[in-house]
Amino acid sequence: MPAAASATGLSSPGAAPFRLPASGCAHQGHLRLPPPAAAAACRRRLLLRCAASSGGGDGAGGSGGSDPALEEQRRRQAELAARIASGEFTVQGPGWIAPLVGKLSKLGPPGELAAALLTRVAGAGAARGGPEIPQAVGSINAVVGQAFFVPLYDLFLTYGGIFRLNFGPKSFLIVSDPAIAKHILRENSKAYSKGILAEILEFVMGTGLIPADGEIWRVRRRAIVPALHQKYVTAMIGLFGEASDRFCEKLDKAAVDGEDVEMESLFSRFTLDVIGKAVFNYDFDSLSYDNGIVEAVYVTLREAEMRSTSPIPTWEIPIWKDISPRQKKVNEALKLINSTLDELIAICKRLVEQEDLQFHEEYMNEQDPSILHFLLASGDDVSSKQLRDDLMTMLIAGHETSAAVLTWTFYLLSKYPKVMAKLQDEVDSVLGDGLPTIEDVKKLKYTTRVINESLRLYPQPPVLIRRSLEDDMLGGYPIGRGEDIFISVWNLHHCPKHWDDAEVFNPERWPLDGPNPNEINQNFSYLPFGGGPRKCVGDMFATFETVVATAMLVKRFDFQMAPGAPPVDMTTGATIHTTEGLKMTVTRRTRAPVIPNLEMKIISDSQEPTLSTPSMVVSAASVASGEDQGGVS
Ligand code: HEM
Numbered sequence: 001m002p003a004a005a006s007a008t009g010l011s012s013p014g015a016a017p018f019r020l021p022a023s024g025c026a027h028q029g030h031l032r033l034p035p036p037a038a039a040a041a042c043r044r045r046l047l048l049r050c051a052a053s054s055g056g057g058d059g060a061g062g063s064g065g066s067d068p069a070l071e072e073q074r075r076r077q078a079e080l081a082a083r084i085a086s087g088e089f090t091v092q093g094p095g096w097i098a099p100l101v102g103k104l105s106k107l108g109p110p111g112e113l114a115a116a117l118l119t120r121v122a123g124a125g126a127a128r129g130g131p132e133i134p135q136a137v138g139s140i141n142a143v144v145g146q147a148f149f150v151p152l153y154d155l156f157l158t159y160g161g162i163f164r165l166n167f168g169p170k171s172f173l174i175v176s177d178p179a180i181a182k183h184i185l186r187e188n189s190k191a192y193s194k195g196i197l198a199e200i201l202e203f204v205m206g207t208g209l210i211p212a213d214g215e216i217w218r219v220r221r222r223a224i225v226p227a228l229h230q231k232y233v234t235a236m237i238g239l240f241g242e243a244s245d246r247f248c249e250k251l252d253k254a255a256v257d258g259e260d261v262e263m264e265s266l267f268s269r270f271t272l273d274v275i276g277k278a279v280f281n282y283d284f285d286s287l288s289y290d291n292g293i294v295e296a297v298y299v300t301l302r303e304a305e306m307r308s309t310s311p312i313p314t315w316e317i318p319i320w321k322d323i324s325p326r327q328k329k330v331n332e333a334l335k336l337i338n339s340t341l342d343e344l345i346a347i348c349k350r351l352v353e354q355e356d357l358q359f360h361e362e363y364m365n366e367q368d369p370s371i372l373h374f375l376l377a378s379g380d381d382v383s384s385k386q387l388r389d390d391l392m393t394m395l396i397a398g399h400e401t402s403a404a405v406l407t408w409t410f411y412l413l414s415k416y417p418k419v420m421a422k423l424q425d426e427v428d429s430v431l432g433d434g435l436p437t438i439e440d441v442k443k444l445k446y447t448t449r450v451i452n453e454s455l456r457l458y459p460q461p462p463v464l465i466r467r468s469l470e471d472d473m474l475g476g477y478p479i480g481r482g483e484d485i486f487i488s489v490w491n492l493h494h495c496p497k498h499w500d501d502a503e504v505f506n507p508e509r510w511p512l513d514g515p516n517p518n519e520i521n522q523n524f525s526y527l528p529f530g531g532g533p534r535k536c537v538g539d540m541f542a543t544f545e546t547v548v549a550t551a552m553l554v555k556r557f558d559f560q561m562a563p564g565a566p567p568v569d570m571t572t573g574a575t576i577h578t579t580e581g582l583k584m585t586v587t588r589r590t591r592a593p594v595i596p597n598l599e600m601k602i603i604s605d606s607q608e609p610t611l612s613t614p615s616m617v618v619s620a621a622s623v624a625s626g627e628d629q630g631g632v633s
Pocket residue numbers: 209210221393394397398399401402405460461464465527528529530531533534535536537538539541542543546
């Protein structure tokens with residue numbers, strides 16, 4: 001269970017956002033930072049606390065032995081801690097800023113511009129003479145070579161639930177406090193836009209639902225949400241099962257050939273196949289083939305990820321963007337995707353025109369249950385460009401996220417064999433030989449908890465991005481319009497104050513008979529699908545997809561890290577990737593032979609079951625396949 005979710009603390013002036021331990025380590029703004037020696041002592045205490053709660057040990061599952069990835073993570077944390085303690089990131093804010101901003105503002109437009117710049121560099125609080133948000137300045141080197149959200153965790157432990165981070169002229173507010181996250185995402189969501197995210201994604205998603213703001217977002221959200229109705233999501237379970245079955249065939253071949261497999265790329269292909277069918281009824285079949293369109297999708301995705309992590313926007317440099325081979329490739333990929341989407345839209349339009357249409361709330365075309373079909377059948381009055389933007393957005397939103405969840409779930413399962421054993425027990429008792437049904441999925445409660453817990457440890461994406469559209473108060477601090485904000489879901493999900501043994505993969509922390517954990521019942525300490533009006537529209541879809549895939553894969557196979565596999569480290573794009581893939585050895589599962597007992601049902605030649613005693617069953621199919629006799633299911 002989450003540890004006590006206190007949202008009051010020492011790091012802000014009023015109703016402060018996050019309370020660090022009663023050691024008084026949290027600092028009240030950059031004007032009151034302790035001297036480096038005190039910071040070092042404070043930092044050591046924090047580290048000790050975190051190390052004590054760090055996972056990799058036995059925990060619920062018992063990985064048995066130290067995890068090199070965790071060791072490396074600890075080493076980096078200690079290194080960064082030493083740099084924080086040395087004062088490298090700490091700026092002492094001068095008290096002359098507020099009066100100077102006041103004077104500059106009175107000097108007409110040039111003065112106003114200078115005041116705005118100074119406000120941006122110094123922070124809104126200082127510029128307004130109000131309490132100042134704790135401030136850290138980083139050298140870009142602090143983030144290079146590791147996923148950028150990792151050092152933010154250490155800074156969070158030092159500076160509290162909201163602090164400012166400056167990289168040269170760029171300034172960001174880092175939010176790791178549930179109450180502030182709730183304020184931005186839900187209570188005052190209208191005052192925040194997608195900011196940088198919209199700018200970065202414009203080239204691929206245009207005004208699709210993720211980057212869109214204002215009226216366009218409102219209209220498109222209202223059109224798209226109804227398409228993911230209960231009946232549609234239930235129908236998708238069949239699709240998840242079929243795709244998982246194809247995945248199993250692929251793994252089966254590798255198991256027979258004794259070849260190790262790189263699971264991260266396979267998960268990516270699996271989820272691409274699923275989302276293509278689900279959103280616009282297109283079979284990428286990327287698990288079987290590499291073709292032009294699959295490559296085009298990946299070129300585009302990698303470009304989006306590169307743009308979201310690159311410090312210099314080379315793609316905006318006028319001549320460079322026309323002659324750079326990389327940009328040419330991206331443009332060609334986009335052209336191919338757009339023409340494919342246009343073709344799919346045209347085909348679907350023809351189908352809808354020929355249909356004897358009776359549109360209603362849970363409308364679904366049995367042959368083509370895709371979201372595109374629903375949107376066109378609903379008479380959605382939308383331009384082809386907007387429709388394309390929406391489809392592209394869902395393709396990307398529903399692809400890499402689910403793939404990343406599956407990747408990290410299987411990594412965690414390989415580290416926690418007891419969790420894997422319990423998971424396989426549940427799956428064996430629930431799933432039969434056919435594809436899972438909605439009833440089965442509802443019974444896969446532990447499997448669902450495994451996914452919930454994997455999403456806690458590896459949230460996808462690890463940060464949510466916003467920009468303030470007006471002045472506001474965050475955790476008692478005034479902030480100005482135009483602030484770029486990162487809500488660190490990673491920090492929220494790893495906060496030692498909120499979670500017992502925060503670093504341990506422990507699906508048991510979520511009771512099986514309890515509600516499905518979400519941002520509401522965890523009061524914004526757990527945000528796997530965001531929160532407020534911009535919450536993910538595919539949360540149910542994605543949960544069922546990852547549950548079905550996990551269940552079907554672990555039913556058929558055992559998974560271990562391959563001998564000599566590279567260490568599994570994190571890197572960031574839009575989601576958390578591994579640095580060098582997830583190389584695993586996959587083996588067919590063998591199960592202990594079932595010894596028939598007198599309580600078992602005897603199957604006659606005619607396949608009509610005759611009961612020798614009133615209760616139990618051995619199915620003819622399982623006898624024929626040898627499943628229960630140590631064979632392969
Ligand atoms: C495990 C898989 C998934 C995860 C972890 C996930 C996570 C998220 C998160 C955290 C957000 C909120 C972003 C923000 O507030 O800035 C979001 C938004 C969104 N997601 Fe997902 N998502 C997943 C799967 C899907 C799928 C399968 C679809 C489509 C079928 C989808 C479609 C969207 C869309 C359209 C939005 C934007 C909603 C809006 O702004 O109104 N997602 N997702």
